[in-house]
Amino acid sequence: MSDNVFIQSIQVAGWPLVGGLPQQMQNALRRADDFIRLAVFVGARAIESVPLANIGPAEIGIFLGTTTGPLETNFRFLDTLFDDGEGRCSPTLFSHSVHNAAAGYLARLLNVQGQTLTMTSFGWPFLSALCEARAALVKKEVKVALVLGVEEESPVLIFDEGGGLEAARACRKGAVAWLLVDEQTAEISAVARLLDVLLEEHPCDPGFFFNRAGELVAPGITENCSQYPSALQAAVVLSKKVEDCSLGGESELAWGVEAPCGKASIFIDF
């Protein structure tokens, strides 16, 4: 059996969601926060790209990376604690503030019963998740891996240059999903083949993560990505670059990102 891993589908979404969520999921999502809705939106679209009739639920995995998780839900829970007091804070908000809540929803709504892994880091959590997903496919742990990067910025953590609150900047949300599949499952419509993901992270000044100034991606894209959260922008550029190269008939792509927190390289052919 081959170790080839294919990218079957790539989805990128900002906020608000364009097109909305499937009607049949509305009831299951009644308690869901924006973070979960983003994950489900891109995740459901990515997984639709491949017929799963011959794939068992246990052969599908979810790998989600995030820098801060559902921060706003965390603060909404604190609101109930501050306003209503101990013993009266919302159990629903608490259970939705854990970082793997979104992966849990995805598993339930898409009937995924294989590995689900949520990873939290300030560097490139989507790439961390991509790395683990690729390894899980090579190991034959899963045949299909849904890989997500989900980010939401919070007004609570935004400061201006002088160290004061920066009220003007709008808080952005966004998500990226890639559907990785093994060779047997790959459809003719597959976007590309994922050859390798190399990730090297090291400690850096936490100030970098505040605005990510000096993060360099190459090759870049012409489209402006400033509507996406800064922590998601590298993943958005990579996603759009892969799509561009695929449409443009390129044969291969070596993509890299470098910043004070480390560097990463992704190798793809088409």
Next chain:
Amino acid sequence: MDDLKKRLKEIFVEDLKVQGVTPDEIDDNAPLFGDGLGLDSLDAVELVVLIQKHFNVQIANMDEGREAFASINSLAAYIREHLK
């Protein structure tokens, strides 16, 4: 309609976000959990907090809760009985 029941129905729609019904459409005797309104164990604990917050009535444990949460009627009766 009695005010307490009306308020409870609003809580189900606004706070528990029950889908596809308006407060007026909720039957006083219909089961709230399982097949009725389709609520689950997480709604049950949320409801405990909401009842405490809105009516200052405490449901100490789920054995008490189970009986109170059977329907709008039983919940209204429970709250009336325990109102301080």
Next chain:
Amino acid sequence: MNISEGSVAISGLGCISAAGRDVEEHLQTFVERSIVPAPVPGRLFETSLPYPVFAVGPDPLSPWSRALLENLQPKISLIELSRTSLLVLDAALQAIRSAGLNLDKLQKKRVGICLGTTVGCAFNDEEYYRTWRRGGRPCAAPIFRYLGGNIASVLQAILCLRGPVGVITNACASGTDAIGVAKNWLNTDRCDLVIAGGADALSRIAYNGFASLMLADPDACRPFDQSRKGLNLGEGAGIMVLAKIRQDDRPALGWVHGYGTAADAWHPTAPHPDGRGLQAAIKKAVADCGGGIKKEQVSLINAHGTGTPTNDLAETTAVAAVFSQDSLPPLVSTKGFTGHTLGAAGGLEAIFTLLALAAGESKGSFRCGNPDPTFPYQPMSQGVQVALNGKIGISESLAFGGSNSCLVLEAAS
């Protein structure tokens, strides 16, 4: 020894919880069986709620760890570190020492760091948020502490290591998953060694969350007992040094042979009633041992066993479905000693499983006087001493979001 291609060696152990500051103290607590949870210490946070907790002392760092760290003169001030990071540091230093390694040696190798946590990666500075909510201008320092506080990055920075880093946030299964992912890293040659496990400190947020979920017991928790009412929260860290297996190495303390994980696809907080995902996770963990191990060889299962009515029922249901009636390994919960330490639980309990297997006996689930007769699988009650019939065991973790993860471990003879 049942080494297969994917097995990795456990070369060092470190643990800290209310039950002890190192491995020896934990072993002593397991023998004495007198530990009780206490009201939340005021130095951690004030609360009006009645639920007791298992807290570690004021300083998570032992004098030995503190001296060693001060000697290192790390770029990050120890005062800046979160309690979770301090728990990680202490347990990691213990594990490194127990592996017979020193930092000079470590810095020459590719050392991965893979840790599980829940509270350890949340921004939960209440004072900051209170000020912000009032429209004030809070001091930005807590934000920078948060951005610089990823527990794996902190450990990497302080010990000056290079290699892959990862923080797994699979809620209460995080510690188990971190060890499983670390095993994969070694199997695919991403590094030579991994510092792996889990950590979490007590927090007012999680404390109130579990209280609102009505999952906390106002008395000492009684996992698997008929009278169980819920869990007690705890804090701690359980860390292993994992290594590739090589002929020339010093004898290993044991091995991680298999890792299995599966999703319930069921509910945000409740486990699947049949423990569907857990059944799959156990089977996958055994299959991951490469055929070298059969489930009949499992001589101990360290349960997640939190003491909540639904967890304990789902867990015993899953175990009953996987293991046949004629090969029932003893099922034990250790949470009566430590409380539920969330992200740390998988790390701590992998170590406890290994310690019980090494000792060759288990003394039953602490504070489980009368196992619930409705369970389809009877866990070991308190005070029952059983000689284990082998060195292979399983450590189980279940989590919110429906994650279920298991490790197959073996203790060296």
